[in-house]
């Protein structure tokens with residue numbers, strides 16, 4: 656899934672390699688997919704996009720937002736974005752394909768589920784998750800400081816939640832999803848089931864440092880190794896706690912890494928480094 660480190664990496668790569676290109680043709684919804692979400696009918700994508708120049712991209716939490724001359728594109732969750740230079744193969748299955756006037760293309764393919772939205776600059780696009788991500792400070796910015804983090808966790812509605820729910824749901828921290836959460840909590844030495852209200856003052860400080868520090872490193876290194884970038888290459892951040900870690904020794908202490916289902920997703924923990 657695209658989370659903050661991956662969305663940031665994709666946006667940076669789009670700015671570097673696609674800015675200035677003009678859209679020559681567009682194919683939307685070519686491969687039927689039950690969980691590919693579109694906000695307009697397929698035939699409107701070329702109407703909105705052909706002739707546009709791609710100006711820039713940025714991440715808004717876990718979203719990749721692309722600004723073109725007259726329209727916006729927005730991708731999230733399980734959308735694989737790939738750039739295809741002239742000789743590069745375009746995947747057989749895709750839900751959106753932008754062909755540029757220089758012969759290169761950008762494809763968007765949905766894995767399990769994902770959104771591919773488009774709207775004109777003269778109109779607006781309302782989507783709660785996007786609006787929430789836009790309204791909150793990114794953990795990569797100075798506005799997301801320890802005071803802000805402590806205030807967020809101190810809310811009564813958050814205090815009663817386990818750390819997994821407090822940190823990685825409701826877009827409380829834009830772009831922080833279950834994938835990034837695993838290493839954040841392992842680095843800090845907390846179990847995802849640990850109740851937020853049980854954290855001491857010092858522990859809250861430690862958690863803040865890990866949220867910020869881990870996301871910064873993941874982003875600086877081009878995303879997590881479990882995800883792929885615009886060129887299909889895995890991210891440079893070597894994930895410690897993920898599906899591939901189950902049953903392996905904890906890199907810190909050697910204990911066997913456990914996997915369990917919890918709150919709608921798998922968690923990977925070290926029983927020694929992350930006591931409940």
Ligand SMILES: [Zn+2]
Nearest residue numbers: 905908925928
């Ligand atoms: Zn350990």
